[in-house]
Amino acid sequence: MHHLARKLSEEMLKRNEVLVVTHIDADGIAAGSIACGSLTQAGIDHDILFVKSLDDDATGRILERSPEFVWFTDIGAGSYDLISEIPGIITDHHVPSESFAGGDSGRLLPPIRGKGPNMLNPHMYGLDGSLDLSGAGVTYILAKEMNSENVRLSGLAIVGAVGDMQDQNHRRLIGSNRKILSDAEEHGSVRIDTDIRYFGRETRPVPRLLKYSTDPLLPGLNGNHSACVTFLEEIGIPVKAGDDWRCWSDLSSSEKQRLVSALVTLLLESGLGREHIERVVGECYTLVQEKEKSVLRDAKEFATLLNSCGRYDKAEIGMEICLGNREESLDEALNLLRTHRGYLVESLKVAADTGIIELDHLQYFHGGTRIKDTVIGITAGILMSSPEIDKSRPLFAFAHSDEGVKVSARATKTLVSRGLDLSVVMREAAETMGGAGGGHNVAAGATIPYNREEEFLELAQNIIMSQMRPE
16 A cells, blocks of 8 residues: 555656645545645645535536646545546545456555546555545555655544544554554654543533533433532532633543543443443543644544534635644634534434434434534434444434435444445445445445435345345
8 A cells, every 4th residue: 555655646746736625524624634735845736625525516616627636535436437537646545436446456456547546545455444544544645655744744644533433443543543643653743542532531621521421321411410510529529620610631640530430330330331331431642732621632622623614614724723724713613613513412403303213224314404414424423323223223314405315324333244334335326316325334425316215215225135144
C-alpha cells in the first residue's frame, strides 16, 4: 500500500493545480483538510468541493470546473463509474464498486492506471476500511509520501478515524490506524490515555457527562440530572469548585478511579454483563497542542464539531479549524455544534414517536422530512448502539432529501461475521431501482427514488437473506 502511495504521490507532485473533492462528515472534512494541507506545503494551487455523495449532480459540478486533476478523499470508491473518465487520485476506505475490481492477491489494479483516477484503498490489500483505516487515514498515507513533514497532519487522521467510530468495537484504534497513531505520538500532537469513554471529557460538567452517557447507558442516571448530582455526592465527588461546575478533566486520579468503580457497581447491580462494563473505559486520544477544556482537545469532541459543520452545510468552517484558522471559524462552529446536539435529540424523539418496524430480516424507521438527510445516519448509529434495539437484524433508516430518499443502514459486527455486508445490500438494491449506494459492511447508505421504500426494503431483505449464515 505504501509502495502504491509513493507512486501516486509522484503523480500528485507533478500537478500545477488540483481540485480536492471530499465528503461532508468528520472523516471527510479531516481527509480534505489533510489533502489541502499537503498541497499547500507542496506549493500546488488547489480548491476544495464538499459533496454529500458522488451522484450525477456532484459529478456535473466537478466537470463544470474543467479540473486538471482531482483528488477524491473519503469518497469515490463506490461511485467509480461516474468518475472513471476524470484524471485524478482516490484516497478512500469504502468498498470499491465492482467496475473497479479485478486482478488477484487482493490487489484490485496495477500500481498506476493509464485512464481515470487511480485509487489508494485498504480493501485493495485485504484490510477492513471500517476498522483498519479511515478516509483521513488513507489520505494521510499519501500526504506523508508527498513529504515526510506532513506527519504534522497525523492528528487530523486520528480525528477522522474516531469520527468514523473506528475505535468503537475494540475501545481503541486498531490495524493501520495504530501506525498513524504512532506517528502522531512521536510528533507530539496526540497522547493516548486510558480513560472513561463517555463523550465530553474536556468540556462537559461531570453530571452532564453521566446524564447523556451512551455505550453503555447508565440505568437510573441517563436523562436525570439531579440523580447524577446525587450519585456523585454520595461517593464523595464535589460537582463544583466554587461556582464552577467540574469537568472530568478537573477530577483527580483517585476521584476518577472512585467514579469508575461506582459506575461498574451500578452496571453490575443493574444486571448488565461484562460486555457492557468493559465499555466504560478504553483508549482516548488527546490532542495535546490544543487548549485544555477546549472542544478541540479530545479527538471525539473535535470530530463531533466537524460533523456539526458538515451536516449543516458549513463543511468549509470545519476545514478552516482543522488547518488552524480559529478566530472567527471556531465561534461559528460552536454555534453549529449546539444546533447539532439539539437536533440529534429531536431526531431521536422522532424515531421513537415513529416507531421501529420489524421485518423478517431487518428493522426500519422513516424520518420523512422531520429528520435531515445529513443526520439520519448518525441517528441510526446512536439507536443501533442502544440496548433497546434488537441486535439480531440490521437497522435501516429513511429520510427525504432533495435528491430522493436517503437510506442509512447500521449493523453489528456479529451480523457481519455471519455474512452480512451492508455495502453490497445498499449498492445492489439501490442500483436495481435506479439509485446509488455503498459504504462499509457494517454501515452503508443509499439514495433511491421517492415513494419506492417498500420495493427497496423487499430487495434488501432478499439480499440479506442470501448473505446470512445461521447463528
